[in-house]
Amino acid sequence: MKNVAALGPCLAVIFATAFGAMVVDRYASHRALENGQAFALHLAAYLAQEGDVAIAQEGDVAIAQLRAHPAVQSAALVKVVAADARYPFLRRLEVVAHTDPSRVGTRLLASSEDDKRVADLVHIGGVTALSDRRFQAGVGSAVVTSMPITRVGLPVFGLAIGALAALLFWLDLVRKQPTSRVRPLIGALLCVGTLFTLLGWRIVAIDRLEGAARSTADPIAATFLLAVVVLLPLVGTGVLGSMRGVGPSPHRRAYAYVAPALVGLSLLVVLPFLFGVALAFTSEVDGQTTFVGLDHFIHILSSTGRRLTEPLSFYFTAAVTIAWTGINVALHLAIGLALALVLSDPLLRFRGLYRVILIVPWAVPSYITALVWKGMFNQQYGLINHLLLKFGLEPVAWFSGFFTAFVANVTTNTWLGFPFMMVTALGALQSIPKDLYEAARIDGASAWQQFRHVTLPLLRPALIPAVLLGTVWTFNMFNVIYLVSGGAPNHATDILVTEAYRWAFEQDRYGYAAAYSVLIFLLLLVWGLFAQRLTRADES
């Protein structure tokens, strides 16, 4: 038994070695491809300096060199010819020299994959304008037809681990012992095997594409690595728990029940989250992703290029977001609670009808409500300004100033948010025993005292989670800000989440936006931890 358990460290060493080998292998493969391309381009540039007359001779020499290069299986020297003077973007490639002599003098075929690769290499070199001197002179190019290094080792390695785990499991079953310490190890091995099979498959799939191979940083691969680092201990712990002992265990069934949710959460929440984190450390320029470390975070937190009190500064936007959240949640709570108290009065007629009407704002999709309110705040034709005129007041250009635009946003979100608090409070109010009020009344408590000392304390357990939830929702309430004020005037009413959206989808800076999102997450995490302490204090 001890011998089997001792396999653990050995396997860890094997696993680490294989993983390291995989990384080196992958790097070497990419370098080989890049070297091949670089070599070809170097040749192209060299030949281009020579002019038409020298091309054939120089090309012959160059092809001989190319044959000797390990990454290059065949080579062609091609000349780009304009196909029609009226349309400078129409062109054809004529083969000047080729490793297959029968191809000399022919046109490159669009349907041939090899020929397309020649054309691709012309593009990789950035020599795509016919006015380019190198085109006029002719371009030499090489064809990387196959990669000498295979990259199927990783999934095979994953499958091997899985097979080993299966073997150990079988041996363990054969022993027929009531308890077994080796099963957690088997579970962990199965996890490792599965993950590495998937990861390996993924890398092979990426490498099949030349475009992806040229990428210098791959956030997807980084996500998988992060997933291995973060998820593996979690899953391993779960497996360890589930497989501790052979006999029936109460935890075993619990883990089985939780497993689908865990898998779902991992796929839908944890992996995208990790992808976001990985993205925050990268930058993409002209289709090339590069690792930039903490640059985005430093840029955001140092508010580079603008004053701290200026819109688009992280601190200004964070302050607006906090004010927005605080004011909204306070209004939601106050209005929701007040309406709940009114609606909980048993003597009120048409209570059910009022409840339904007051829940309507919640039932209508928020973006529709936001657009309706935006229309109502229109300076020229909006209902709000019509009402102001009726009362003899001047119409307001709601979205011209920070304060008025902020008020318009808060009004819309208050309309959207109070029903949730109202429904929560209504439910909690109905669970308060009536005899507490009777006792309070007998003791001479006034209505305010009853509310202060009976209703509020008993509502707290229900309201605190609702406030926490409301805070997170409001903090990230994208629809209202984006659709009502749109950040007007000049981004002043933008909150962090709309700002992150703009960086990502209006400016195409996904890495920067991801860093923004990570900061938003950290802010909410701090708030969540604080709120947890608050809840614990309340429970105690």
Next chain:
Amino acid sequence: MRGRRIAWALGVCACSAATPPAVPDPPRTELTVWHSYRGDERLAFLATVSAYDATRPDLDVVLVAVPHDALPDKLGVAIPRGNGPDVFVFAHDRVGDWAQRSYLEPLGFLTDAALAERFYDETLSPLVYRGDLYGLPLAFKCLALYYDRTLVTEPARTTDALIAQTTALRARDPAVWGLGYEVDSLYFHQPFLDGFGGALYSDERDTLAFDSNEAAASLDFVRGLLVDHKVIPNEATSALVSSLFLKHSLAYVVSGPWFRAELAGHEGWGVAPLPIVSATGRPSRPFLGVEGLMLNRYSKHKTAAFELMTALTTDDAAFVRSQTGGQLVANRQVYLRSEVRDDPFAQVFRAQLGHSVALSNRPHMRRMWTPLKDALSRAIVHGEDPAAALRLARTRVEEGAP
């Protein structure tokens, strides 16, 4: 039991022996096309695809409708992994980005002059990026001037005439507005920017030029329309503009061919080319958008896919899209056919095509919209100094900030 099994096996063998040998179907190539067409445009596109499909027994063309906003993201996920459609339809403004990411197959080596001659040159050049052609044009879109015939008998040819007409109308009836469009949108401001001699870039090397004196003058001009002449309603959105125009409370609307759909059943409107800017004597040239068929670089059937693209852009196919789908097609010959020649709507937009500026297909064009929207808002709506607003926008574009 065993005997029964043998009997069954013998029976099956006998049946299979009696069946004549099946003639194998010729191998069929499946081509997938992603598009975002809806309504009549979808029907027209479907008709052209079906017509081609019927002539090619070796092909199965599968059309997949993808929402327009989602299509770039879906392509971005699918193509780099070797998946996605063989051919897709999208506007040209993403060509540069997608070409740099190697999503698109360059067509310069596949296309010949005879094919290129089908299309107006103005619709081909937006699909060219760094000297390579990346799509075949289907249709184009640009802005023109819609007018209400009950308010305006003859559309204004110059901005001075437009101001004179609309101020007179406002004097007669203050409930009627002169001109409607989103003043803080770069897309809608482009005609005036160009009319005053401004431009986004000064050359082909992407040198930013929108903080010029000419650009500032264009902002001043529109500020004048909004505040001094008061011919443009405040906070004009597309919904408000449509609503006012349908109520005959708006004389002119700057909009594109899509506005026609909102005027279905509405009488008394016309469309004219955008007016000449009186201050400079230059035409107001709007942005030109071209919808093209593009070929996935990782398509496994590039030859068949290009044949399909060629077939979907013939003059006959374009005529179907023009008549059934109401598209402003890119094919020259279609505008000579009587049905289109006699359609003033199509002819006005075709004329405007000659006075348009292709929306840049460079990747960082997408970073211009928000900073310039802010600049327009600051200068036109809030009355800030146009030159300062444009300088700020330039700084933001350069640093890649919204």
